[in-house]
Amino acid sequence: MLDPLVLGAVLASAVFGLFIGAVPGLTATMAVALLVPVTFFLPPLPAIACMVTSTAMAIFAGDVPGALLRIPGTPASAAYCDEAYAMTRKGHAETALGAGLVFSAIGGLFGTTVLAVAAPALAAVALEFSSFEYFWLVLLGLSAAVFVSPGRPLKALVSLAVGLLVATVGFENPAAYPRFTFGSIELMSGVQLIPVMIGMFAVSEVVRYATSIDRPLEAPATGISGIWRGQGRLLRAYPIAWLRGSAVGTLIGALPGAGADIAAWISYGISKRFSKTPEKFGTGHIEGIIEAGAANNAALSGAWIPALVFGIPGDSITAIVIGVLYLKGVNPGPTIFLENPQTIYAVLMIFFLSNLLLFPLGWALIKAARNLLRVPRNILMPVILLFCVVGAFAINNSVFDVGVMVAFGLLAYFMEANGFPIAPTILGVVLGGMLEQNVVSSLIKAGGNPLAFFERPIAAALGVVTIFIWLSPVIVRLLRRRAATT
């Protein structure tokens, strides 16, 4: 664990994560996606270490331009970016950023502790799961993604369906029949996940930049000092905020499909709703920043609970990591506790380490923030694009994959321009195979009888919850109509 290769990788990816997170337009998911070709050539543990550390750094780093320039570095910081900027204008930039740093670390450590304590217990339950339970679990996760996504559920449903459709391409299905290959040899093994991911997240971003009327980024006029001052006081003054934020963040992160950005938004909303001084929100008040800052980092750890225990990603970042783990022959799921328990302990150590690393490295970032933001976007974006192209090519040494990346980049661009979220699509691509596998094997086991999906107790319970989620908009509308007429 204290192997110099691992430590070196952790440090390098921490710096990388800080850079990606701090640059507006580059997301934590992008950081992981860009790291994938690098992790390809590393053994499993350093690979995980790189990804975990870079995302922990990136999620915090997004706060820096948010507070200083009112441009969030990652979507997870968008929830409280206005608040932080208001604090900067009042001259309290160091308090806002220091709080972002300290409470991000606290949130992350909290989530890791939950992961360490609860995961084995969850694993024991998970071993009771058969294809019926897994089917409902995956469907529940996908449903949660549809209803939690910003925008209209109908559009998220279409996004999800597109992702599931992409997952059906190729002959890797229970019947081994080549579907939707249209005579192409490359498509026989399906559409590769990584080019799709890099395309949808990074390429679409560059296209968006190319067609936008850009504002030049300006660095703040004054230096920043005294980051640690007053943080102890905040710890004591708002204990509910960071505890609740961490808990909510871990829980939301544990839901498949919901990640750090959703956790931050929900947490900020909860903070405002239950605050003793809600009127102060928006004027430069620290409370929301504490709660949401803790939540988004806690969500990162929470996302690993379903990932490690069930092999189901808790957010898009763990979706990518799971893909990498499968490539390396480490199969996430309940058996990992039986076959590879040392992996679990190593992962937990990495989590603790990276969250603790937040303190020194985050401090360095805040200090260096002025210079970092001076890299002009018109230089950065083409470089990112080239990095993407080489990355997509590196997976299979296939130019076809580069074409896939371009196609999906364009698709994502048009989808987002029309209000179709892309996170459900990625989830669909990642989980489509698993969903089909469980549907088909369950139906074969049950001899074609669909009622079998409700025969086992856990399956029935999950099924009821899933159907309830699907019916919830209808129920809400009926309740509202009743309330309006009485």
Added chain:
Amino acid sequence: MKLGDAASGLLSAMLGVAVVLHARTFPPMPGQPVGPSLFPILIGAGLLVAGAGLILAALRRPLSEFVEFDSWARRPRMLANFALVIADLLFYALAVDRLGFLVTAVLFLSVLFLAFGVRRARILPLAAAVTLVIHYGFYTLLRVPLPWGMLEGIAW
């Protein structure tokens, strides 16, 4: 390009129908109740239902634009940028095997730097420097076989 909800709903529904029709041609799994057509048919049905839902929702509201072009589409400069990024990517995919990574990447970057307004004097040196760094990282450190193309003679 922004599509009104009716248009995107229509697209989704049409895709759903196409998927279902195509999936019905898949052969069944011998001896089993379900085959490779089940999942695509379910997905197609989902697309159809969601698309229909969007169309219905759009019809309930006052008739909005069916198709609307973004503000940037009206400015020739932005439209050119958009086409350029795509063309540049396609150029990379097609040319990299022939010209080799080093040459293709420098051209790739230079074109974009030019289009995005980087200072003329900086373009080539910057493109060359970035290309060399990326080449070192991927080819030398990670042993990814980036193509040499026409520079095969001086390959290292």
